[in-house]
Amino acid sequence: MLGRFFMLGAISLALGCSQTSAPEKAKERMEVAVFTVSKTSQVISTDLPGRTTAYLVSEIRPQVGGIIKQRAFVEGAVVKAGDLLYQIEPAPFQAVYDSAAASVQKAEANLVSVRLKAERYAELAKINAVSRQDNDDNQALFKQAEADLALAKAALDTARINLGFTRITAPISGLTAASAVTPGALVTANQETALTRVQQLDPIYVDVVQPSSELLRLKHELAQGNIKRINNMETPIRVVLENGQHYPHPGRLKVHGVSVNPTTGAVTLRAVVPNPDGLLMPGMYVHALLDEGVDEDAILVPQRGVSRNTRGEATVLVVDGNDQVQIKTIALSRTVGQNWLVNEGLAEGERVIVDGLQKVRVGDSVRPVPWQDTVSAPVASGGK
Numbered sequence: 001m002l003g004r005f006f007m008l009g010a011i012s013l014a015l016g017c018s019q020t021s022a023p024e025k026a027k028e029r030m031e032v033a034v035f036t037v038s039k040t041s042q043v044i045s046t047d048l049p050g051r052t053t054a055y056l057v058s059e060i061r062p063q064v065g066g067i068i069k070q071r072a073f074v075e076g077a078v079v080k081a082g083d084l085l086y087q088i089e090p091a092p093f094q095a096v097y098d099s100a101a102a103s104v105q106k107a108e109a110n111l112v113s114v115r116l117k118a119e120r121y122a123e124l125a126k127i128n129a130v131s132r133q134d135n136d137d138n139q140a141l142f143k144q145a146e147a148d149l150a151l152a153k154a155a156l157d158t159a160r161i162n163l164g165f166t167r168i169t170a171p172i173s174g175l176t177a178a179s180a181v182t183p184g185a186l187v188t189a190n191q192e193t194a195l196t197r198v199q200q201l202d203p204i205y206v207d208v209v210q211p212s213s214e215l216l217r218l219k220h221e222l223a224q225g226n227i228k229r230i231n232n233m234e235t236p237i238r239v240v241l242e243n244g245q246h247y248p249h250p251g252r253l254k255v256h257g258v259s260v261n262p263t264t265g266a267v268t269l270r271a272v273v274p275n276p277d278g279l280l281m282p283g284m285y286v287h288a289l290l291d292e293g294v295d296e297d298a299i300l301v302p303q304r305g306v307s308r309n310t311r312g313e314a315t316v317l318v319v320d321g322n323d324q325v326q327i328k329t330i331a332l333s334r335t336v337g338q339n340w341l342v343n344e345g346l347a348e349g350e351r352v353i354v355d356g357l358q359k360v361r362v363g364d365s366v367r368p369v370p371w372q373d374t375v376s377a378p379v380a381s382g383g384k
Helices: 002-027 091-126 132-165 212-224
Strands: 030-036 039-060 066-071 084-088 167-169 174-176 196-211 235-240 251-255 266-273 285-302 314-319 325-336 339-344 351-355 366-370
Touching (some): 039 266, 039 325, 196 285, 235 266, 285 325, 285 351, 351 366
Parallel strands (some): 030 366
Antiparallel strands (some): 030 351, 039 196, 039 285, 066 084, 174 196, 196 266, 235 251, 285 339, 314 325, 314 351, 325 339
């Protein structure tokens, strides 16, 4: 009996201990990591796809016909404006030029004789020594001789120009493409097929497309004063290559779209980017980061702290002044790195739960601790 008494007492003591520990466990608050919201000045950038285009392109075509005598450049090499690219056989054009030069000399000699005769007849006509008709005929011959000389000089200029066209030179400085002809080939004036192409690649164009809806949104935010334009000059851009690397030389947006493509609903923008190393080549696919403006009161929240409800609305769990969990619906604008840019729903100083979302519910009392961001230091400090 005595043993049974002690056993019952031990069981009662154990039950009493478990009953007293349950309320203590209930009082324990779950630890959550919170991000304290603060306003900061944030540059608003847009990531747009685009392709590179040569700054200047010149397709080389002959302006006179003939046989290619020489190709004077190395395919793929850099040439300067005025450098010789092709030499067309000049002999036929030289002969035409020489003939035109002789015609000029003949016309000049004839003009001297006709002018002297016209002057004599003019003096004789004053004293009625010759008939007025003879004087008029000689004055007309003088005018005709002047016209013949002008015509001969024009033919000489044409011959000189055509002779010069036998030297096909680079109109711009740039990189040459492969040659479509070799010495001995027959070419014709203004033919459809280009002999080669010269492209200026430094600087280089980057053509990007922006949806018209995004352009309207930007103009609305600028008009409302939500963001401020960085400056009134050209918008700076940064280029990201196909492999994800950032191109080291920033560019400037030079041409803003003036019309919307009816098929894609997009506006084409053109930027000029330095290309001193020749890393960018025409036709490359790139991304352009455009700094559109500055939001001086931006609120950034880590993406991992934002969820969606059944209606698709963005929500966050916040810790109020009593360390209780509350839910808020927010309006998002865009991503900035690992953050969301929040338009509405949050105020400076509020604490957003970032870690521990799955362990708490609305109304729970929690123990908030500062969130330590191991990926993006600016986010941990409030998104500045």
